[in-house]
Amino acid sequence: MSANTNTFESIKAVLLSAHKHCSSTDKVKFYDTWAETYDQDVAVLDYRAPSLAANCIASHFSGERETSVVLDVACGTGLMAKQMRKHGFRCFVGVDGSEAMLDKARESGLYQDLKHLVLDKDPLPTQFAGSFDVVVVVGAMCAGHISFNVARDLFNAIKPGGCICLTTRSNPENLEYKASLDLELKKIEEEGLGTCLEVIEVEDWERGVLEHDGGYISGVVYLYKRI
Ligand SMILES: C[S@@+](CC[C@H](N)C(=O)[O-])C[C@H]1O[C@@H](n2cnc3c(N)ncnc32)[C@H](O)[C@@H]1O
Secondary structure, three states, X not given: OOOOOOOHHHHHHHHHXXXXXXXXXXXXXXXXXXXXXXXXXXXXOOOOHHHHHHHXXXXXXXXXXXXXXXXXXXXXXOHHHHHHHOOOOOEEEEEEOOHHXXXXXXXXXXXXXXXXXXXXXXXXXXXXXXXXXXXEEOOOOOOOOOOOOHHHHHHHOEEEEEEEEEEEEOOHHHXXXXXXXXXXXXXXXXXXXXXEEEEEEEEEEEEOOOHHXXXXXXXXXXXEEEO
16 A cells, blocks of 8 residues: 555545535545545544444444354445454445445455445345345445435345444534434334444544534444344
């Protein structure tokens, strides 16, 4: 890996340019352009969502980790699988809408299978239903990325007794999305599809790039069990 010459200011400019990518197809095209330096750049942003989510899963998961199959939705370059390996998980299937991010995930050698899927546009494959011990979506359930409606389909991909971990941001720009996601999760729980195991609110989620962010923005990790 070559040394990262990107600074916080240059990464900020790249991220602010992403705001003009509105549709899910446009957004994944933005990630095609970011894939090459994504891992180094998010380290500069102090992006901790994958480690926070993996720690949360590990503190509740009681199954056999080596053989449990994890569906990593919006897997990007593979940061989540890298964190989950530290907790003993070994079997990963990844999906993402960006071919360039998937190429990086492929290079990591961490995934048994990788699929190109633009959620909101492409349905989850029917063979995913009830197939996974753990489903994770980290850094992609937020405004301009994957719709909160997809949460329901993701619950259907989990085996009974398995779990799902989602993350979202709770900065002002994402509060409307977060409220819709909270409502959807409440409905899913009321319908008996899942039960909440933990919700972790984190103040220093990652460095914010907007003037009024004033340092770090906040975020949330959700962990639910499939009934
Ligand atoms: C911030 S990155 C997170 C990647 C990885 N989960 C991580 O935590 O490093 C967001 C990822 O979501 C993917 N993505 C965004 N919208 C998507 C969509 N509608 N369908 C599939 N993937 C999407 C992008 O291609 C990108 O890889």
